[in-house]
Amino acid sequence: MDETGGKGEGGGKPVASGFSGVLLALLAGLFASVTLATIVGPVWISPLTVWKVALHEATGFLRPDWSAAEGQIVWQIRFPRVLLAAVVGAGLSVVGTALQAAVRNPLADPFVLGGSSGASVGAVLVIAGGVQFFGIYSLSVAAFVGASVAFVLVLALARSPGGHTSPLRLILAGVAASYALSAVTSFLVLRADDPEEVRSVLFWTLGSLGGARWEYLTLPSAALIGGTALLLAQSRSLNALLAGEETAVTLGVETDGFRRRLLILCGLLTGTMVAVSGTIGFVGLMVPHTVRLVVGADHRRVLPAAALSGAILLVWADVVARTAISPEEMPVGVVTSLAGAPFFLWLMRRKRGAFGGEGG
């Protein structure tokens, strides 16, 4: 607590001016990443053509002097995919940041409260169980419903008889629910008659942005913008929550109700992201920590910085996923964990900052 507060960002002071430099650098980095990521792919298309296609599709200018396949690859496959990577990466990081404060646990990530195992149950029902209520959107809808149901379940279970919801109870309920839901997934997978279905389930649970379409961007983007704005507005309460229960109460935060609203928001955001990308690990856990090591613990800084860093990380992870073993694809979750974990450990050994919830 002392250490977090000691960094000078705990209270209501204005965000220091040095931070706007960091934010600008991250914004520029994200723009550069998206630009570069759209010209990289298993199929080589010259950067000029990529941007001519984009200009043509966006504004109607230019007469196509590229092949139909190139046009489709750039505009229907790459752009939605790169943008979806940015949105999902940002979303998972923002949720991770908020959840680490909400449950005051450095191990919290978007999936700590059963979100991923709930979404997996939904996905398995569609892939191996043949449940197809919403046509091509069946998988997304099932994943969203699964994640949301798991969240609600955990919130209800974590409530003590007195109506109090402590971080510890939340974590324990989340872990218990995750085990139960994972067991359901395993059971359904074992009941599958076909090894191909089992493989599809595995690919889905490791995360993939390969299914990206323009339609998939609208809802996650709206959720990301709305959710981040709401959380930013609550930065002071988040700071207080991260500092500790007593501090928060002293600062006038009604912790129980605030935590509950926070969790519902996080649950909705997680479900939205999982619906379009499967369960991509590591991003939501490590990006908030990494960002805190650099910009301190104030959520007015951490939230925007985490959103931008998460976006950049996932855009590049997906570039690796779709090019490293081309023409095959790797599950993006494998890339995020494989590349991200060593980087994080290196950063952790170099820096001696406080982690979310540490020492609080």
Add this chain to the structure above:
Amino acid sequence: MHKKASWTLPMLLFLFSLSAACSGDGPAGGPSGANTSGPEEASGYPLTITDAVGREVTFDSRPKRIVSMAPSVTETLFAVGAANRVVGVTTADDYPPEVEAVERVGDYRGPNVEKVLSLNTDLMILSFDGATEGYAEDMAEKTRTKVVVLNPKTVDAAISSVGLVAKLVGEREKGRVVEERLRDELGRIGEKVAGEPKPTVFYEVWGDPLQTAGPGSFIDDAIRLAGGTNVAADTGDAYPEYSKETLLQRDPDYYLAGRSSGVTVEEISGRPGYPALGAVKDGRVTIVNDDLVVRPGPRIVEGVREIAEAIHPKAFD
């Protein structure tokens, strides 16, 4: 995922056992091959065979109670007239329709030992990737049943394994007839497509994430035998996740999809980027019965034929 190296050795042993088996299988009952010993009497027993994982198994008499742990093997047993001796099959078995009446004793991962024991069996045939030598030995001991492992990896090996299964259960002659019919049929398909240009083919196993069939899969082999070129032939895996960009760039002449994933031609045609595919524009997207091509049983040539008809419509008018 399944790597080539892990089955190269068993595969070689399997082929070796087959060639050896064939050499002792002449119409005049010639000298027995290196791996087939025992007097060549009318019954063919005692019979010793070497299975796909290099185990020698000896049968003193014709097996009477058989457990089949793969739909392809079950189909073969029914095709060679051993149906009434099949006492246990897997949950995935659905062909021929009469198999409905047979007890389920396991799934593609393996048998339930207690169930097999209760059926008092004398032959269990395994045919899946996880069936190693150790697994087979262990299973033989636990179920007190002779265990034989098959693991054909090509259409040709699948046809040969039909003959081997027939021989195991003492239906050598029927097996020979089935094998001959399959080879004739495959030969006719080959003749029909021989003069045709080889169209490029993409085979979809699953839509999201996109999965295809690469080298080492029956589908890959079936496409080749059907006179086509698999555009995913350069992947390193039997069932890899595949890049949509590469698919659009390679623009296959034909787009095939397995029907067990539940996709429709309309759904495929409406995917992002797919309108640029020649196969979509010209109506060359076909849903095929994937049970035929993924099961190395007596219907595998029907699967090859289905693909050949889809990608060489003129040759099959």
